[in-house]
Amino acid sequence: MSVSPESATPSADLALPLGEDPVAVLEAAVWAMAAVVSTRRQALSEPLADALLRDPQRTAVLESVGLVRRGAHGLVVHPSLDGPDEATARSAVEAKLSSLRQAVAAAAGDEAGTPEGGWGAQADAVLLNQGRASAATGRALAGRIVPRLAGCAERLAAEGSRILDVGTGVGALALALAEGFPRARVEGIDVLERALNLGRDELAAAEPAVAARVSLRLQDAVDVSERAAYQLVWLPAPFLPEEALRAALPRLAEALAPGAWLVAGTNPVAQDALRRSVGRWTAVRGGGNSFDTAHMSEELESLGLVEASTFPTVPGGPVLVAARRPVR
Incomplete structure (x- = not known):
């Protein structure tokens, strides 16, 4: 499977719809963020294409929010999933993990x-x-x-x-x-x-x-x-x-x-x-x-x-x- 360097820009119909149960949608959005961080973290040690292939259910979550789409020659990913260099990508993963941990602490009343x-x-x-x-x-x-x-x-x-x-x-x-x-x-x-x-x-x-x-x-x-x-x-x-x-x-x-x-x-x-x-x-x-x-x-x-x-x-x-x- 190949990963295209094109930008997979989310379309308007992929905007987050809160619908009749906004709390459930927001909970799902937390898991979508977990999919982003998990994928980027795995891509630090192997090609992004392999990380996406390794967990198709996780990749489907990324597709659902428009960060990945299927093109004629393989997957097309949004640039935010693929850092410009390893050092920057590693720093970004650490920052997002820190943000998620702080969000959990806030939810727990810490x-x-x-x-x-x-x-x-x-x-x-x-x-x-x-x-x-x-x-x-x-x-x-x-x-x-x-x-x-x-x-x-x-x-x-x-x-x-x-x-x-x-x-x-x-x-x-x-x-x-x-x-x-x-x-x-x-x-x-x-x-x-x-x-x-x-x-x-x-x-x-x-x-x-x-x-x-x-x-x-x-x-x-x-x-x-x-x-x-x-x-x-x-x-x-x-x-x-x-x-x-x-x-x-x-x-x-x-x-x-x-x-x-x-x-x-x-x-x-x-x-x-x-x-x-x-x-x-x-x-x-x-x-x-x-x-x-x-x-x-x-x-x-x-x-x-x-x-x-x-x-x-x-x-x-x-x-x-x-x-x-x-x-x-």
């Missing part, structure tokens, strides 16, 4: 991940899965976004250039940036000591030459006091409480060298009410905020940063908002 518990109440496995998934964003930032930011790649090619990774967690994104910019030093800060300890283990298992240029420290973004120090600042905005985010943004803008860039990860503006409301719930439940891409652009411009631009990353992933400190 306080972990609520504003009261925050990320500090999550299990180590959740922190590792969520953190490792962020490496895909780091690779996208290094390979596709920075080259499009005026002067940024040149600055980061200089020996001793510095990158600040806010909310570094287990350090996966910091490692991806250090790998992408072999002359830069990446400084990761986080408020959760347990995540940093996990990150130090991740550094110890990484390529020594890359890990040597990554440092992790316990620090709140609102306490960043350096001025004109960094050539790039990365900010995963959805993970910060709104009060902390508003307090940190001016500090981070001042930490930029003149002409340097701040890049903030934001949640994309969903086109449907379900994803918008789920996005707000999960962000606030995790102790974060409900800022979207447009709101973040406005905030950066209000701080005097210029040339604000937005960039998508991977399908379903964050949208990056970049703005630079003016050169005076």
Whole structure:
């Protein structure tokens, strides 16, 4: 069986119909997501065509939601089932597994991940899965976004250039940036000591030459006091409480060298009410905020940063908002 690289775009008649028993349909949708994650996970170790053939009932579920269809020369799959590279695909699987685990915890009334518990109440496995998934964003930032930011790649090619990774967690994104910019030093800060300890283990298992240029420290973004120090600042905005985010943004803008860039990860503006409301719930439940891409652009411009631009990353992933400190 072959798998066509064409896009199997779901048609309008495959939109999720809630019908007379919407709860049953939503329960089935959870299982459809399980089929997606299971298939993608299996495809990490064997060809996607083999993974689809291995479990025809599971593949039929994917067909029912339009992610797979039968073409003249074999199965045609939607691009979201087939990652552009193994590292990105693995990160995506880890992220979706983490999301499913958090959904189960919410259904069970688990306080972990609520504003009261925050990320500090999550299990180590959740922190590792969520953190490792962020490496895909780091690779996208290094390979596709920075080259499009005026002067940024040149600055980061200089020996001793510095990158600040806010909310570094287990350090996966910091490692991806250090790998992408072999002359830069990446400084990761986080408020959760347990995540940093996990990150130090991740550094110890990484390529020594890359890990040597990554440092992790316990620090709140609102306490960043350096001025004109960094050539790039990365900010995963959805993970910060709104009060902390508003307090940190001016500090981070001042930490930029003149002409340097701040890049903030934001949640994309969903086109449907379900994803918008789920996005707000999960962000606030995790102790974060409900800022979207447009709101973040406005905030950066209000701080005097210029040339604000937005960039998508991977399908379903964050949208990056970049703005630079003016050169005076």
